[in-house]
Amino acid sequence: MRTIVRKINAENMTSEDFAEAARLLREGRLVAFPTETVYGLGGDAFDPTASRRIYEAKGRPSDNPLIVHIARLEELENLCEEIPEEAYRLADAFWPGPLTMILKKKDCIPKETTGGLDTVAIRMPSHPIANRLILEAGLPIAAPSANASGRPSTTKAEHVIEDLDGRIDMIIDGGSSDIGLESTIVDLTVSPALILRPGYITVEMLKKVLPDISYDPAVLKREKNENIVAKAPGMKYRHYAPKGDLTIFEGADANISDEIEKQAEMRLSEGHRVGVLCSTELAGQMKEVFSRLCASEYGKKAFCDKDRDKNEVANSENGCNNELVYFSVLGSRSDEGMIAQKLFDALRSFDEKGIEYIYAESFSTHDLGQAIMNRLIKAAGYHIVQV
Numbered sequence: 001m002r003t004i005v006r007k008i009n010a011e012n013m014t015s016e017d018f019a020e021a022a023r024l025l026r027e028g029r030l031v032a033f034p035t036e037t038v039y040g041l042g043g044d045a046f047d048p049t050a051s052r053r054i055y056e057a058k059g060r061p062s063d064n065p066l067i068v069h070i071a072r073l074e075e076l077e078n079l080c081e082e083i084p085e086e087a088y089r090l091a092d093a094f095w096p097g098p099l100t101m102i103l104k105k106k107d108c109i110p111k112e113t114t115g116g117l118d119t120v121a122i123r124m125p126s127h128p129i130a131n132r133l134i135l136e137a138g139l140p141i142a143a144p145s146a147n148a149s150g151r152p153s154t155t156k157a158e159h160v161i162e163d164l165d166g167r168i169d170m171i172i173d174g175g176s177s178d179i180g181l182e183s184t185i186v187d188l189t190v191s192p193a194l195i196l197r198p199g200y201i202t203v204e205m206l207k208k209v210l211p212d213i214s215y216d217p218a219v220l221k222r223e224k225n226e227n228i229v230a231k232a233p234g235m236k237y238r239h240y241a242p243k244g245d246l247t248i249f250e251g252a253d254a255n256i257s258d259e260i261e262k263q264a265e266m267r268l269s270e271g272h273r274v275g276v277l278c279s280t281e282l283a284g285q286m287k288e289v290f291s292r293l294c295a296s297e298y299g300k301k302a303f304c305d306k307d308r309d310k311n312e313v314a315n316s317e318n319g320c321n322n323e324l325v326y327f328s329v330l331g332s333r334s335d336e337g338m339i340a341q342k343l344f345d346a347l348r349s350f351d352e353k354g355i356e357y358i359y360a361e362s363f364s365t366h367d368l369g370q371a372i373m374n375r376l377i378k379a380a381g382y383h384i385v386q387v
């Protein structure tokens with residue numbers, strides 16, 4: 001199948017821009033589109049064939065339900081029943097935006113869309129292109145994140161092309177997603193409500209509306225062997241994972257830096273490429289480590305890229321990235337929004353560079369940090385080492 005890629009400028013769009021995408025969706029075909037969180041892979045939420053196509057294109061297990069995207073609050077009542085008053089309060093506070101609510105579904109939503117469940121996940125995105133696409137198609141749109149199953153979610157059209165070119169009908173390119181992490185998921189079929197997936201809407205923000213809300217224990221899981229079953233079926237799978245082997249180090253900066261140097265030396269001496277995923281603060285601390293690695297026997301053998309502008313994540317503080325040692329600096333610890341926005345792109349960039357061993361620092365779990373660490377820990381397959 002040939003995948004059409006269509007650029008749309010959110011500031012200057014017309015119905016005409018959406019005509020083909022809307023037609024494809026009405027015909028049960030698949031269209032990837034930008035949202036404020038990550039790109040979604042959309043299909044008609046009422047059409048079981050479209051949902052089956054979504055699972056097939058992603059290579060996703062069909063027991064993992066899809067999120068249904070709407071553009072108007074009135075739609076909620078067409079799709080769900082027994083809607084508690086809490087849902088309206090959350091919608092009032094956070095919709096349109098990066099919040100997904102689990103509610104009891106009506107029969108019009110086929111079980112193919114909800115992975116066999118009687119409940120459905122509903123979200124009203126705030127991205128103007130997503131909103132317009134739903135309205136132009138005249139349908140609620142079922143959309144998981146537009147990545148191949150298991151890989152990091154996509155925050156740019158280029159990522160979607162990487163994973164799904166030739167497998168779907170169209171990709172709408174609307175630039176980078178602002179938030180970069182998937183929506184917060186809240187289960188309202190239980191009382192008090194539970195957070196099934198942390199996201200940009202933090203527990204502190206939710207508690208202002210629903211004081212009794214708490215996390216599903218699976219969200220806070222840090223050990224692979226802890227026997228907790230996630231309530232969001234998708235959260236049980238290995239996820240967000242780069243191809244390289246990712247380890248998280250937790251401890252003081254100096255200890256993390258020492259440990260990364262030790263591990264990196266070992267892997268380099270075995271002929272592997274190593275990557276470091278860190279904040280500006282840790283990168284500063286590691287400046288000398290980086291110089292030592294570059295100057296070492298294996299470091300010297302590597303081509304040293306002097307043209308820093310060509311490194312997407314180049315940071316002048318680190319001298320340069322070379323082919324064997326690659327630093328991906330997400331931003332300052334004080335700017336969690338930036339770290340969230342760049343995380344999936346950084347994980348993908350290690351793959352692009354053929355990095356085999358990746359070392360990451362552990363980030364704070366305050367506010368948005370909870371969502372950042374939730375994704376990072378899954379990407380690492382729960383491989384966290386205290387140093």
Ligand code: TXA
Pocket residue numbers: 035037038039040041064065066067098100102114117119120121123125143144145146181182183184185196231232233234235
């Ligand atoms: O930000 C987002 O939420 C993005 C954009 C595209 O909207 N979508 C997204 O979808 O992240 P996906 O399919 O990658 O993640 C949906 C998660 C999965 O973990 C799934 O198991 C859970 O939501 N989920 C969906 N329906 C559910 C239900 N009825 N009950 C419990 N969990 C549900």
Ligand code: MG
Pocket residue numbers: 144145153
């Ligand atoms: Mg996903």
